[in-house]
Amino acid sequence: MSTLHSKAAAKFNQDREKTTWHDQTFWSVRAKRDIMARQLPEWESLREHASAIKKHTITHLADYLEQFSARLESRGVIVHWARDAAEFNETVYGILESHGVKKMVKSKSMLTEECEMNPYLEARGIDVVETDLGERIIQLLGQRPSHIVMPAIHLKREEVGRMFEEKGISTEPGNYDPTYLTRCARHHLRDQFMQAGAGMTGCNFGVAATGDCVVCTNEGNADMTTSMPKLHIVAMGIEKMVPDYASLAVFQRLLCRCGTGQPTTTYTSHFRQARPGAEMHVVLVDNGRSNMLADENHWQTLKCIRCGSCMNTCPVYRRSGGYSYTYFIPGPIGVNLGMLKDPYRYSDNVSACSLCLSCDKVCPSMVDPGSQIYLWRQSLEPLGKADPVKKAMSTGMEVLFNHPGLYTSALRLAPLANVVPESLTHFSRLNPWGIGHAKPEFARKSFHELWKEGKVGQGPVDSDRE
Numbered sequence: 001m002s003t004l005h006s007k008a009a010a011k012f013n014q015d016r017e018k019t020t021w022h023d024q025t026f027w028s029v030r031a032k033r034d035i036m037a038r039q040l041p042e043w044e045s046l047r048e049h050a051s052a053i054k055k056h057t058i059t060h061l062a063d064y065l066e067q068f069s070a071r072l073e074s075r076g077v078i079v080h081w082a083r084d085a086a087e088f089n090e091t092v093y094g095i096l097e098s099h100g101v102k103k104m105v106k107s108k109s110m111l112t113e114e115c116e117m118n119p120y121l122e123a124r125g126i127d128v129v130e131t132d133l134g135e136r137i138i139q140l141l142g143q144r145p146s147h148i149v150m151p152a153i154h155l156k157r158e159e160v161g162r163m164f165e166e167k168g169i170s171t172e173p174g175n176y177d178p179t180y181l182t183r184c185a186r187h188h189l190r191d192q193f194m195q196a197g198a199g200m201t202g203c204n205f206g207v208a209a210t211g212d213c214v215v216c217t218n219e220g221n222a223d224m225t226t227s228m229p230k231l232h233i234v235a236m237g238i239e240k241m242v243p244d245y246a247s248l249a250v251f252q253r254l255l256c257r258c259g260t261g262q263p264t265t266t267y268t269s270h271f272r273q274a275r276p277g278a279e280m281h282v283v284l285v286d287n288g289r290s291n292m293l294a295d296e297n298h299w300q301t302l303k304c305i306r307c308g309s310c311m312n313t314c315p316v317y318r319r320s321g322g323y324s325y326t327y328f329i330p331g332p333i334g335v336n337l338g339m340l341k342d343p344y345r346y347s348d349n350v351s352a353c354s355l356c357l358s359c360d361k362v363c364p365s366m367v368d369p370g371s372q373i374y375l376w377r378q379s380l381e382p383l384g385k386a387d388p389v390k391k392a393m394s395t396g397m398e399v400l401f402n403h404p405g406l407y408t409s410a411l412r413l414a415p416l417a418n419v420v421p422e423s424l425t426h427f428s429r430l431n432p433w434g435i436g437h438a439k440p441e442f443a444r445k446s447f448h449e450l451w452k453e454g455k456v457g458q459g460p461v462d463s464d465r466e
Contacts, residue, residue, distance in 0.1 A: 004348040009320035011237040019458040022154060030312045032261020033362060040253075050254055051366035053247045058293060063189055064208040065239045065284065070284055085115035087284045088342075092117060092200075092233060095281055096126055099231050101197035107215065107222040108132040109202030110148055110306060111235045112283060113328055121351035129192045131221040140167055147324030148329060149259045149308035154321060157181065189221075197224035201271070201283075204237035204305070205251060206312045209244040212272050213282060216255060216265040232274060234282040238288050239302040239341035241441025249303060254364035259307035292340050297375055301336045303365040310369050311357035316352050325349050332359040332369035339376050350376050402422055414442040 013019050057064055069079045082088035088111075096104060097235030104121070106128055112118065118128045118139075130139045134152035137160055138145060145151030161176035170184045201222045203230035205214040213234045215222040225310070226232045242248050251266045256262045274280035293299050311317045322330035327346045329336030335353060349375060357370040380386040400407050422439045450456050 001350070003156050004326055004344070005320070005352040007134075007241075007272065008324035009316075009352075010080055012321040012324055013319065015199050018156075019319060019321075021156075022065075022321060024127075025153060026312045026318045029261055030309070030362070033258050034248065036257035036261055036263065040397070041115055046250060046254055047364055049367055050250050050305075050364055053242060054365050055248060057243060057247075058239065058299070058302050061241060063295065064243060065238060068206050068208040068211055068241060069284070071209070072272070075211065076280075077211070077273055078279070078281045082283055082285045082287070082324075084287050085285075088115045088235070088283060088287065089117050089120040091283055092235070093121060093124060093126070095231070096121070096198055099125075099197060099279075101126065101231065103127040103192070104197040104198040104200055105129045105131050105192055105195045105225050105229065107201040107217065107225045108135050108151075109147070109200070109235050110329065111169060111202060111237050112200070115285070115287065117235075129189075131181065131189055131192070131225055132217070133219060135186065135367065136189065137163070142327060144323075146330065147308060147311055148306050154323075158193075169211050189224075193224050193228045196229045198233060200230040200233045200235060201225055203234050203240050204255070205248055206236055206241050207244060208241055209250055210272065212270045215253075215269045215271070216267070217267045217269070218260070218262075220267045223267060226269075228273065230278045231246065232271070232278065232280045233284065234271065235282070236282060237285050237287070237289060239304075241374060250363075250395040255307050258309040258362065258364045259312075288341060295340065298340055298372055301333070301340060301369075301372065303367045304333050304337075304363075304369075305365055306333075307364055309362045310367075311366065312382060313358045313362050315356060315358070316354055320352065325352060332373065333367065333392060336367075336372050336376070337341060343376075343379070343383055344385070347376075347380060347383060350380065376396065408446075408448075411446040411448075415444050416443055 004243045008271070036216070040046065055056065055105060072079050080091045082091055102125065106118075108130070119127050129252070130136045130152070134150060137155065141155075141163060146154040157176045157178055161170060163179055164170035164181060164184055164401075165173055169188045170181060172180070175181075201213070201215050203213045204216045206212070207214060213236065217223075242251065252264065256265045271280070289302060289313040293303055308331075310333050311322075314331050317331040325334055325338075326340070326348055329337055332353065335346075335349045339351050353370065353373045355370060355374060359370045360366075360368045363369065381391070400410060417439075418441055420439075445453075447456065
């Protein structure tokens with residue numbers, strides 16, 4: 001198994017103060033999620049309902065997509081179908097070129113990150129401006145998102161403030177007050193909205209029955225993106241479909257509570273047709289999603305609503321950072337999506353999991369990303385990506401556990417390891433687990449021996465440990 005993630009994580013952990021801050025920040029969001037969940041007695045029923053809705057929709061996806069597109073086209077919206085990232089980028093560029101657009105403002109979309117749309121358009125002379133504050137910050141820094149909901153959360157305000165000074169966005173050197181920096185960003189973006197010839201939004205949910213493209217934000221930038229330019233393009237993955245408003249209500253109750261610990265998003269915008277004198281396009285993108293649907297072990301990844309709760313709770317993500325993963329989406333869901341995209345290229349991320357399954361417990365639509373990672377680990381051997389040392393250890397453990405006599409003898413001999421100096425057991429190449437871990441102390445007597453001696457359940461047994 002690759003060590004790319006562990007090496008990147010080690011680099012991230014060099015700044016212990018920032019690592020601790022990163023860990024605590026995301027855990028605080030997880031704690032807010034738990035508070036929200038406890039306030040709703042029907043919480044687990046909502047999760048089960050959301051999972052059932054997604055399963056139904058995905059298994060009837062063709063029907064709902066046809067209904068959705070028909071509703072849009074009946075109101076003059078132009079619907080496009082993109083087989084892959086290349087076709088999506090070509091479609092978007094074709095729309096912009098036909099309207100003579102040289103600047104496009106854009107509301108946050110992980111689909112466009114997936115398709116690498118921004119560099120594609122910029123190489124063809126189109127200026128793409130991210131309008132989500134976090135996205136704009138990392139765009140100006142030349143970085144990619146480190147989190148799917150809070151893309152710039154890895155940065156401290158001092159880092160943002162210094163960058164704003166360099167870019168001429170802030171005019172008060174040394175003023176790193178978040179309110180001041182936000183005002184500077186809004187002033188900077190105001191001109192971008194006024195100059196743009198087109199606006200693009202993502203789509204959190206597509207409502208089949210009504211043809212609504214629903215966008216959830218906390219900044220209102222999606223509304224600004226569609227209010228000023230006369231051309232509106234919606235980038236939507238085909239898995240974002242829900243049947244109707246009743247289904248949408250279930251996910252609206254879950255999305256923000258799980259993602260940020262808020263009762264709801266500040267702005268929930270519905271787009272179903274162009275305003276007078278304007279033009280609206282919706283690009284429906286497959287890009288491997290049909291293949292995911294055909295995977296009997298991992299199709300449930302399509303149930304993901306991109307809330308980010310699996311990242312917020314993940315002990316590995318919180319302590320390694322989003323940039324330690326090789327796939328553009330980090331964390332548990334990113335591990336699964338990367339493997340579905342290209343298991344040979346992204347198998348190194350499979351090791352970035354403790355299998356604590358905390359992500360399974362918090363996922364609003366019951367994707368069970370941790371359980372799926374476990375399945376991916378079982379497939380590493382056929383892929384030729386299994387770690388030979390781990391493979392040898394697993395084989396040895398299998399032999400040990402299948403032979404009771406051998407197992408008992410090993411237990412009796414185990415305390416001998418206590419006299420081995422710790423320095424001899426912590427070679428990073430032979431035992432990466434030893435990095436940051438103390439060598440465990442083996443008990444002089446096994447549980448079985450203590451049980452036979454009647455010492456279990458009769459008070460402390462510390463006297464039997466030396």
